[in-house]
Amino acid sequence: MQMSGAECFVLRWPEPNDFGHERMTLLLRIDGAAGLSGWGEAIAMWPEAIKATQILIEQGFLPLLRDRDIGDVEACWQAMKAQSWWYGEGGIASIAISAVDMALWDLKAKEAGKPLVALFGAVHESLPACASLHVNQATIEASVAEISGHITAGFRSTKLGLGKRGLSRAGRDPDYDVALVAALRAAVGPDAGIMVDAGNGTKWDVDTAIRTVRRMEEQAIAWIEEPFNPIDVEAHKALAAAISTPLAVGEREYTLAGYRRWLDTGIVDVFGLDPARIEGVTGFRRAAAAIEAEGKVVNAHAWSTAVLTGASLHLSLASKTAELFELKPLPGPMQFDLVEDPFWHVNGLVSAPDRPGHGAEPRTAILERYRLS
Known part of the structure; x- marks a missing residue:
């Protein structure tokens, strides 16, 4: 399979799940044969980081893959890793690789006429839906009413994101945080999961x-x-030794080495x-294999x-130790308008x-509406 074309789309949109603040990302379309295209994403967030990511994709990785068999996604991933040797481990290089690799896997699955998960083998038919949100209402009562409404739905x-933009003191006052969790538990009952x-x-x-x-x-979170900056490993160790609640990290890692x-x-x-962020579908699967081998989630x-x-979603359904799937609970343009059939839960699954x-084919009209470059 040869690459016949590619295009980056830098997008900016108001995010209802972030109190209406504007967010940014980069989408990448890679064209193959017979009119098929694959789509990937690189979350670099800030304008200068997205600009750097776009340069690495357009001037580094796409020319590198132009004459390669892009159906051999593993070989393409290895070539990008080798190319980025002098960029340094992780960061912008990993984010740029992510968009290309994700697009190549999407294209490979389309060429095969199969859902992406079918290339890896589904472990789960479905996963329980988690409302992943930012706590941003002015009072505990307003926050609990909103959050418990998602459980009712x-x-x-x-999952409660503390310290976010908005009207809430959540994340800035520990007593407030404890009271919020207690009020939420009282509202949703003992069965609903609460992550902090x-x-x-x-x-x-x-x-x-x-x-x-x-x-x-x-409150059985x-x-x-x-709970700390990811570079402060000793603080995480001290906390883990003092509590019985499971500890979660990893969102700001970029490579398998970081997870190891x-x-x-x-x-x-x-x-x-x-x-x-973690070098695409290939990077996710490599990290997931190491994590699963240790019996972790x-x-x-x-x-x-x-x-x-x-x-x-496809990667989670192929991951043995995945337990849930996070969705932004408030409809927004990048979740509900961008594609014809938005991802959502049915009866909580x-x-x-x-x-x-x-399964995510962006609509041209929406891309153009929110496109910066």
Whole structure:
């Protein structure tokens, strides 16, 4: 299979799940034969990072693959890794590889006439839907009303992003955070899962994290995610030793080596993987294999466009230790307008569409509406 063309799309849109703030991403279309194209995504977020990612794709990786058999996706991935040797491990290079690799796998599955998961073997027919959200309402009562509404609407669990943009004090006041979780548990009952994602906006020291998570444990939270900057491994170790709640990390890793470093600590129970950052479908599967071999949970991070959601869903259904699938609960243009058939849950379960590729074919009109370059 030869590449007949390719095009990058830099998009910016108002995200309802981020309190209406604008977000950015880069989508990539790679054309093969017989009118088929594959789509990938690179989440670089900031304008300067997206510009750098686009340069690496257009001036580095696409010319590298122009005369190759792009049906041999593994060989293409290895070639990109070799090309990026001097870029440094991870970061923009991994994000750029992600878009190309994801598009190639989408195209390969379309050429085969199969859903992407069929190329790997489905382990799950469906996964429980998790409402992955930012806590941004002004009061605990308003936040609980909104979040519990998603559970009533069928979601089996929710992940609370603290320290986000909006009106809430969540992530900035530990007492408030504990009260929020307690009120939410009272509202949704004992069966709904509650995960807490401290995130980059929450600035806990170790003692504060230990005290806060121990108090949240009274509400049976399912896990605590990224309570510190990922470079502070010692803080994570100290917290893990002091709590019984599972610890989740990984959203801000870029390579298999990064996940192996966390695996070697023995403290992580749930690993977040984002195929638009960790060198695509190939990178995801390599990291997932290492994580599964240790009996740990693989959890896809799919918080951007429907292209990432599609790839993440197929990968999750092929991952032995995946336990749920995260969806943004509020309809937005990159989830509901970008594709004809948005990814959603049915009775709280998420299944992959039975169509070739990862199932996310962007609509031209929507691409042009939100395109910057």
